[in-house]
Amino acid sequence: MIAAFIGAIGVGHILRTRMRDWMRNLSGRPKWQLRYLLAVEKRLTLIVWAVALWAIFFVMQEITWPSRSYLIEVCARIVTAWILVEFLAQLIKNRPLRRLIRWGMWIYVTLYLIGGLEHTTAFLDGLAVEFGDFRLSMLAVLKALIVTALLFTVARVVSMQTSSQVRKNEDISPSMRVLIVKVAQVSLYGAAFFIGLKAVGFDLTGLAVLSGAIGVGLGFGLQKVVSNLVSGIIILLDKSIKPGDVISLGDTFGWINTLGARYASVVTRDGKEYLIPNEDLITNQVVNWSHTNDFxxxxxxxxxxxxxxxxxxxxxxxxxxxxxxxxxxxxxxxxxxxxxxxxxxxxxxxxxxxxxxxxxxxxxxxxxxxxxxxxxxNGISIPFPQREVTVLNEYDTPTDVID
CATH class of the missing domain: 3.30.70.100 (Alpha-Beta Plaits)
Structure with missing residues (x-):
């Protein structure tokens, strides 16, 4: 195995150099293809090592000592699993999250293949904090993080697909499209969070009481934020302002670029982007040049x-x-x-x-x-003001003025 790894380093270096030169000449390829090619280029040493290990294993199975190929088979499985994890991790676009999941999956598949998963699980379950009937172990925390992350990933994919389909539907008004997308995102991510906690055995009753108390406190401190949020929902429901409308608010004249939860983005003709709070669009007088029609x-x-x-x-x-x-x-x-x-x-x-x-x-x-x-x-003139100035000398001054 050590000899195969040393040989894989040398062969992988040669292949990486040639593949890097080939990739520099690529143009017009989609980003996902380039990302996978880059992942292959970075892991060429592991790929060569896995191929060498499987070749040695099959040779020993057929020709030499089948009973002595157990460790080689385990190592080949581990390296192959690492490669598969690397390719699956490329589906995650966020780099820090991709790196975290990659290392977590590498550790998991390694422990699983060497038979140490049960001992590790028992060890993590023993690292716990207890308060009366409440027990929180490291294993429960890890399960909650993993399940919640998976559910958030599913929610993100579903949300993106829903948003894409809603935005393509011309039968729905632009304001309703934004509202549907926002409601879908909040519902999916909220459901993913609570389902993830419930799946690992967390009691949500205490969380509901705590969230209610926090909500009351935040309600007083975040009145403006809540007001803008509610105003944004009202704007989306009554369709008074929608993306693409041309509006005038005070000295600001431009068209609505996006409607957010807290503010509306208005782009002017000179390229400036104003972030106008939703509350101002509700309480102030707004001129919508294209509300009912474009005339x-x-x-x-x-x-x-x-x-x-x-x-x-x-x-x-x-x-x-x-x-x-x-x-x-x-x-x-x-x-x-x-x-x-x-x-x-x-x-x-x-x-x-x-x-x-x-x-x-x-x-x-x-x-x-x-x-x-x-x-x-047509010989029509545009006049401008004209003035005649008369200069008076001392002999032309009226006598009544002198007196």
Whole structure:
């Protein structure tokens, strides 16, 4: 066995070098394939050692001394089990958790194959703390951790699959999708925790009393957190705000990126991401530009000279607005006189768009530019304030002012 291990080190080093050079030329492969190839590359010494041990074992069984191959068979089984554990551990994406499970399974399969599992179990069960009728042993703690970890893994896989299926269902509104995913996650992880404790014999009655007392204390200290949590559930239920909606809250204008348990993520046009507490979305006035539909009316103001025909100006302004790509032609644009200013006749131009997520300032700018081109083409001027300044000398000063 020692000779086979020394030979496996040399052969494994050569194979690892060649495999590493081959892997550097790979491109476009899925991450899971690369992760398994990397695991094979790291464990090539163990793989070569296992192959050598099984080869020696079968040779001794057929040719030489079958009765003296027992230790070689046990060692070959252990090394093979280590390799299988390594590949199964690659299913866990979290690196610290993967490392912990790998070492735990290595110890377990080694003890099982050498027949020391019962003695180890009895030893861990003897390491216990007793309080009256309550007894907590190291074995119970390990069982609770293992069972709970397995249940959490199953809950995570089921939660991911449920989330994927719910998000693909177009018949469910975006807000209800988020709510269903959150409820499924909380239910699955909560069930995994309590089932894991119950499976190893923990009495949950005392835990329920303790959790109730802790809940009362936390209720006073975490009022804002609970308020945001409840507000988030209300938002998801009444569908007033959902992912993808364009909202305005104070000076913040953007679209809802995600709805969390405590806050909503709002992304603005300049790339800033605001984390707005759910309570603010319930208690404050929120403008939802796409609540019932995506139609949004925009207003812009301008003025023309008094010498220009207002009937012609209104017609040209409406036609100019319709030339902008994002302005709807199915909904009428209108232009009205709103006042007679000091230097101009003031107008308001109203038009509709259906994609507020594309921004509002840019479409207003495009309409202003279309107005500029149309007015220039039709000889309509846009006036600006002008002032006449008269300079008086001392001989032009009125006599009544001097007196």
């Amino acid at each position: 949004v009316r925009l207003d812009i103001f301008f003025g023309t000279a008094y010498g220009d025909d207002p009937h012609k100006v209104r017609k040209i302004a409406v036609e100019a607005a319709k030339t902008v790509d994002r302005v709807l032609v199915t909904r009428p644009a209108v232009c009205h006189i709103v006042g007679f200013g000091d230097s101009s006749v003031d107008y308001i131009l109203r038009f509709w768009i259906t994609d507020p997520t594309g921004g509002l300032t840019n479409v207003r700018g495009a309409v202003y530019l279309a107005l500029w081109d149309a007015f220039k083409e």
